[in-house]
Structures are given as structure tokens and as C-alpha cells.
Amino acid sequence: MSTQLLVGGRIYSSSNPDATAMAVSDGTVVWVGADRAGRALHPDAEIVELDGAFVAPAFVDPxxxxxxxxxxxxxxxxxxxxxxxxxxxxxxxxxxxxxxxxxxxxxxxxxxxxxxxxxxxxxxxxxxxxxxxxxxxxxxxxxxxxxxxxxxxxxxxxxxxxxxxxxxxxxxxxxxxxxxxxALDRAQRDRARQAALDSAAAQGIAAVHECAGPDISGTTDLAELLAFSHGVEVRAYWGQAVRTADEARTLMKELGVHALGGDLFVDGAIGSHTALLRAPYVDRDTTGTSYLDADAIAAHVLACTEAGIQTGFHVIGDAAMDAVITGFERAVTELGGPAIASRGHRLEHAEMIDADQIAKLAQWGVIASIQPGFDAAWGGPGGMYATRLGPDRAATLNPFAAMASAGVSLAIGSDAPVTALNPWEAIRAAAHHRTPGHQISPRAAFAAATRGAWRAGGVRDGVAGTLVPGAPASYAVWEADALVVAAASDTVQRWSTDPRSRVPGLPPLTPAATLPRCLRTIHRGATIHEA
Incomplete structure (x- = not known):
């Protein structure tokens, strides 16, 4: 069994917030601590000098x-x-x-x-x-x-x-x-996949969730992607509604996908006037587009839950969220809340959502796969959301703090190519939401982009997305400024920002801060990117 000992760095580990060294054996983290102890405990290890670099769990883009x-x-x-x-x-x-x-x-x-x-x-x-x-x-x-x-x-x-x-x-x-x-040939598509996954690895991303579907990229693209060899792990979601458990199992087997959800459209997007709203857009006489009603949603949730398959939906508008909640309520009535929660179903985007709906999602164990880059690009008083919806409705969008405080598990991603494949930028956007009160702390956002995103992909081992003994050695090495412990606002408990709290620090993520630069990305012990 070969062992690598990383020394002279800053290790982001909940088990040892002051750690400067980490030992990895056969793709697993086996020890975290101080340099001197590490050298004594692992005298025959291959030494990797970090030269002060920051080592953190690799990102997952869901x-x-x-x-x-x-x-x-x-x-x-x-x-x-x-x-x-x-x-x-x-x-x-x-x-x-x-x-x-x-x-x-x-x-x-x-x-x-x-x-x-x-x-x-x-x-x-x-x-x-x-x-x-x-x-x-x-x-x-x-x-x-x-x-x-x-x-x-x-x-x-x-x-x-x-x-x-x-x-x-x-x-x-x-x-x-x-x-x-x-109209594209296979070589063009493969070049594109190589570029995309190379870009992911260069951003410290070890795994991505592909949100495919019959109206998005089709079965040919999906099959080619699943056959494509790359160090970045791909988990495939397929957005096609089913009505029976047998239909769900058959579709899963035929396509080789991991789940039947992702971009399973209930509605469209605010920018294209296709998100489904209760009241019309202020700049166009329409309430958007409906692709799935509550009956179809309920049938799909029931079928997938009975088949033991994770599912989820693309939902943005408030009327679309109404349909999703009604559909889930019917499934819960028939199968019970614990059965629904056991599958870890998820919603993509969930931008227009109220407190009652948030409480129900938390009760049913539904995960929210969110994109803070949306708010960074289109939020704020003069942004596209305000133009399309008016300032009052726009100010309700993406209430990350309310979701987190209610117990909804969050997973942070990009929806790339919609927003950039840049996890640190997404974390910064979540911590500096354009609407006061909707932001979460950098630490909570970082967790949502790492262990929360693994959990959204069905990995519930308690260690994936962390750097503790027993965790997969999936991490990234970053050139980063001095670490800080920052809160979401001045109203949080002061202990969380006190050095005595033993909370591991993160690079500064203020709007003016220089974001970390990825030096190396490792997934399960294998290097998949080297700067």
C-alpha cells in the first residue's frame, strides 16, 4: 500500500482545523494533522511539499x-x-x-x-x-x-x-x-466534451451531474458522454417523465443513467418569459409555459420512488412550484413521507418559492440544487429579474437563507453553460446575495458545493466532500490568500467567527477579493488536473 504525505500546507478539515499535513493511501484520506506528527507516523511515505497552498475537498457541480x-x-x-x-x-x-x-x-x-x-x-x-x-x-x-x-x-x-x-x-x-x-459530427462533440471536462478539472471539480433529456441533448449525446473517458466523474440525469415503476426501471436500464430527473421541465426560464407564473410578466402579456402538471408530477414521483430511483424537476416560476408541491403532496399521501424522503429527490433552481413550500420540501427531504450565479447575473434592483417580474416579486427570488434555516439540503452548481463553471464565484454569489437576508455564509455555501453536492448525487456516506480519515481522496490544491472565517451577516452567533471555535477557514470571498487559483485536482487519489 503506497502512501503520499502532503506537508506544509493549510488543510480544510473539520476534524483538525489547524492541520498542515494530510496522508493519502490508495485513494483514501488516512490521516490529517501537523507536519512533524505526519512525518513520524508515515516515515516511508512519498512527501508532497505544498509550500503553503490551501487544500480543500474537490467540488462537485450538480x-x-x-x-x-x-x-x-x-x-x-x-x-x-x-x-x-x-x-x-x-x-x-x-x-x-x-x-x-x-x-x-x-x-x-x-x-x-x-x-x-x-x-x-x-x-x-x-x-x-x-x-x-x-x-x-x-x-x-x-x-x-x-x-x-x-x-x-x-x-x-x-x-x-x-x-x-x-x-x-x-x-x-x-x-x-x-x-x-x-448537424455536428462525433469528432466535434468529443472535442467539446474534452474541453468541458478539462475546464471542470481546472476549476477543482472532481465530478459533475449531467442534466440530459430528450428535449435537451438526446440519447446519442448521452450515450457518447457516458462512453467518454475522462478523470472527471459524470453522473447522468435524464429528464423524461414516466408513469409506472416498471417504465422507470426500463428507462434507467436502457439509457444507463443514474437518475430520472434533473432538467425534467415543469416550466422554462424567466429571461425567456417561459417560467410559469401565477401573475403575468410585467414586460410581456404571458404567464409562461407549462410542460408538466401536478398529475404528471405526482405520477413520476410515485413511479420513481416505488422503483427506488432518485428523481427531480426543473422548476423556476411560482405557479410551477405550486404544481410541484401539489404533485409531491399526492405522492406523500400515497406512500408516506419517509418513503419519499428516502430517495433524496431534488429540485433544480427552485427560484420562486415561499416559506410554506420551503417547510414542506424540508419535511419531505427534497434537495434544492441551486445556482447562485443566477442572482449574481440577473438579480438586484436594475437586473433582469426586476425587469421581467417587477421589483417586489424579484426581491423574493432565490431565498437561500430561508431554505437553509428550514433544513432544506442545498447543493450549489452552475447550470453551465448558463453561468460560468466557477465554484468559488458561485460560493461568493451565495454569500453576497443581491437581496439582503437571502445570503448564506461562505462556509455553508462551500459545504453546499462539496459535501452537499455529493449528497445530491446520492452519496450519503457522511465523509464524501470532506477531508477526514476515511474520506475519498478527492481534493484540490489552491493558491490562496490568508484564510478567514466569515459569517453571512453581523446577526449570526459570534462564536462562529472566533478562532477559538475551531472552525476551519476559507479564502476571503468578498467582492474585491482575488479568488483562489487551482494548482492541482485529485479525484480518489488520481491527479486529473495539474496547472
């Missing part, structure tokens, strides 16, 4: 779209476009540099542009004449497409969500996405 993220990293990234004109010039330049094949772009956000509108069909055709062009909005719930792409999809003009002169939504968008992805 909501990622791997191939889509990779296509953004390797292709046309429109998140940097600062205007409609800038967006169109980017399309024009990309088309000139890549004269063959389909053009897929991602990340445009008209709410940040002075023109205040998305590209038109005519503008896309002029920027890339005759080409298949598919450009998704930043939330990936609407897109603009070229004439060549629309002509390649039979019946798209009669599909729900098609309105001439507007971005594609609903079924029309799903059809266009399938056609655009189908």
Missing part, C-alpha cells in the same frame, strides 16, 4: 450540460457580446473563419444590450448567408435560428413556441436544437 458547455468553450461564445451589433459581428467573423458546417452559438442576453432586443431572422441570415445557424439565449430556453436551419426541420412553423419574428420557444426550440446538434 447541474451541468457537458457537451453544450464544451461547444461554447470551443465555438461561438456570445456571452461576451456587449450589443446586438457586437453579437452579429461575432457571428459574421465566426462564419468567415469556419466556412463549413453548422454554426452554434450560446450566451446572448438582449437585456444587457443597448438595443434591448434579440437578433432577427433576417439579421442572422445576412451575417451567415445560407448557413445553419443556431444561437441560444443565455438561459438556453429560447433561441434564434437561420432560415437554413428552420427549413431543415419539418413542421417547425406549426410547432408550439413558434412565432414569426420572435425567438423560438417551447417545442419549436426543442426541434431546432435537435436539428442543430445533429
Amino acid at each position: 447541474h451541468v450540460h457537458v457537451t453544450a458547455l464544451g461547444l461554447k468553450l470551443t465555438g461561438l461564445d456570445l456571452a461576451q457580446a456587449r450589443s446586438l451589433a457586437d453579437c452579429l459581428e461575432s457571428v459574421r467573423a465566426f462564419a468567415a473563419a469556419h466556412p463549413d458546417g453548422a454554426i452554434l452559438g450560446d450566451g446572448w442576453d438582449e437585456t444587457a444590450w443597448p438595443e434591448g432586443r434579440p437578433p432577427t431572422l433576417e439579421e442572422i441570415d445576412a451575417a451567415a448567408p445560407g448557413r445553419i445557424v443556431y444561437l441560444t439565449r443565455v438561459d438556453v430556453h429560447s433561441a434564434v435560428a437561420s432560415t437554413a436551419l428552420l427549413d431543415s426541420v419539418p413542421g417547425i412553423t406549426e410547432a408550439g413556441g413558434f412565432s414569426r419574428g420572435e425567438p423560438l420557444r417551447g417545442d419549436a426550440h426543442h426541434r431546432a436544437r435537435r436539428a442543430a446538434l445533429g
Whole structure:
């Protein structure tokens, strides 16, 4: 049995907050403590000098779209476009540099542009004449497409969500996405996956949860991803509703997925006016889009629970959350709360949620897979949420503190490529929420991005996502400033920030602080990234 002894660092460990050394044997943490003791206890170990680096549990991102993220990293990234004109010039330049094949772009956000509108069909055709062009909005719930792409999809003009002169939504968008992805070859898709997973490892991420589905990436992409070899672990979720336990088991076996949930759409997104609301949007006469009603939700929860399968739903709007709560209530009535809680079902996003609903989710053991980057990008008085919903409704979104205090288990992720694959940035966003009172402490946010995210993926061994003896040796080594213990607000108990409390410190995460830089990522003892 070979042993590595890491010395001269700062180890984030609840079992020994002052630790400077850690011993790892065969992919497992076997000891944490001080340098001198470590050298004495492990005289034959391979010594790894940390030179003051910070060692912490590796991150898990519980909501990622791997191939889509990779296509953004390797292709046309429109998140940097600062205007409609800038967006169109980017399309024009990309088309000139890549004269063959389909053009897929991602990340445009008209709410940040002075023109205040998305590209038109005519503008896309002029920027890339005759080409298949598919450009998704930043939330990936609407897109603009070229004439060549629309002509390649039979019946798209009669599909729900098609309105001439507007971005594609609903079924029309799903059809266009399938056609655009189908225009890529295997080599392009594999390059994208490599780029995405390399990027994850470089951010200290050891595992990701792929949120796939028939209307997202399809079975071909899923099969290719599961067969793709990389050091970053992939847990696959499939967003397709079922009605019986046998149907759930069959689907799981056929696809080789780990759970039937993730982006199983109850509704869409606020930015695309497709999140399902009780009252209309203030800037558009619509209440959004419903994909699943309470009956379908209840049937799916019952089927998966009976089959022993974890499930969950994509839910953002308040009316969509009403349907989810009603569906779960029916399942609880039939099977009992303990049976529902035993599966660790989860909700993705859960942005518009009230105190009564939070209490019920906590009682039923439902996990909230949240994305603090959403609030950082679109929250605040002048943000997109306020524009779409009005300031009063916008101020209720993403109540992380209320969820945590009620006992809802949180898992922090990115929904990449919607927001950046950057766990430290997400933790900072959770700790500096744009709405006072909704923030959680950096320590709580860090836990949600590590052990909370492992738990959201069904790992309930009590040690995954920590650095204590017996835990998997999945960790990252960071170049970081002096460690601090920070609270969510001045109203918390003072003991939590007192050095005598023996609470391990984290790098400073104030808005002006420089975020840690990843030097090395290790998953179960194997190095998967080296800076």
C-alpha cells in the first residue's frame, strides 16, 4: 500500500482545523494533522511539499450540460457580446473563419444590450448567408435560428413556441436544437466534451451531474458522454417523465443513467418569459409555459420512488412550484413521507418559492440544487429579474437563507453553460446575495458545493466532500490568500467567527477579493488536473 504525505500546507478539515499535513493511501484520506506528527507516523511515505497552498475537498457541480458547455468553450461564445451589433459581428467573423458546417452559438442576453432586443431572422441570415445557424439565449430556453436551419426541420412553423419574428420557444426550440446538434459530427462533440471536462478539472471539480433529456441533448449525446473517458466523474440525469415503476426501471436500464430527473421541465426560464407564473410578466402579456402538471408530477414521483430511483424537476416560476408541491403532496399521501424522503429527490433552481413550500420540501427531504450565479447575473434592483417580474416579486427570488434555516439540503452548481463553471464565484454569489437576508455564509455555501453536492448525487456516506480519515481522496490544491472565517451577516452567533471555535477557514470571498487559483485536482487519489 503506497502512501503520499502532503506537508506544509493549510488543510480544510473539520476534524483538525489547524492541520498542515494530510496522508493519502490508495485513494483514501488516512490521516490529517501537523507536519512533524505526519512525518513520524508515515516515515516511508512519498512527501508532497505544498509550500503553503490551501487544500480543500474537490467540488462537485450538480447541474451541468457537458457537451453544450464544451461547444461554447470551443465555438461561438456570445456571452461576451456587449450589443446586438457586437453579437452579429461575432457571428459574421465566426462564419468567415469556419466556412463549413453548422454554426452554434450560446450566451446572448438582449437585456444587457443597448438595443434591448434579440437578433432577427433576417439579421442572422445576412451575417451567415445560407448557413445553419443556431444561437441560444443565455438561459438556453429560447433561441434564434437561420432560415437554413428552420427549413431543415419539418413542421417547425406549426410547432408550439413558434412565432414569426420572435425567438423560438417551447417545442419549436426543442426541434431546432435537435436539428442543430445533429448537424455536428462525433469528432466535434468529443472535442467539446474534452474541453468541458478539462475546464471542470481546472476549476477543482472532481465530478459533475449531467442534466440530459430528450428535449435537451438526446440519447446519442448521452450515450457518447457516458462512453467518454475522462478523470472527471459524470453522473447522468435524464429528464423524461414516466408513469409506472416498471417504465422507470426500463428507462434507467436502457439509457444507463443514474437518475430520472434533473432538467425534467415543469416550466422554462424567466429571461425567456417561459417560467410559469401565477401573475403575468410585467414586460410581456404571458404567464409562461407549462410542460408538466401536478398529475404528471405526482405520477413520476410515485413511479420513481416505488422503483427506488432518485428523481427531480426543473422548476423556476411560482405557479410551477405550486404544481410541484401539489404533485409531491399526492405522492406523500400515497406512500408516506419517509418513503419519499428516502430517495433524496431534488429540485433544480427552485427560484420562486415561499416559506410554506420551503417547510414542506424540508419535511419531505427534497434537495434544492441551486445556482447562485443566477442572482449574481440577473438579480438586484436594475437586473433582469426586476425587469421581467417587477421589483417586489424579484426581491423574493432565490431565498437561500430561508431554505437553509428550514433544513432544506442545498447543493450549489452552475447550470453551465448558463453561468460560468466557477465554484468559488458561485460560493461568493451565495454569500453576497443581491437581496439582503437571502445570503448564506461562505462556509455553508462551500459545504453546499462539496459535501452537499455529493449528497445530491446520492452519496450519503457522511465523509464524501470532506477531508477526514476515511474520506475519498478527492481534493484540490489552491493558491490562496490568508484564510478567514466569515459569517453571512453581523446577526449570526459570534462564536462562529472566533478562532477559538475551531472552525476551519476559507479564502476571503468578498467582492474585491482575488479568488483562489487551482494548482492541482485529485479525484480518489488520481491527479486529473495539474496547472
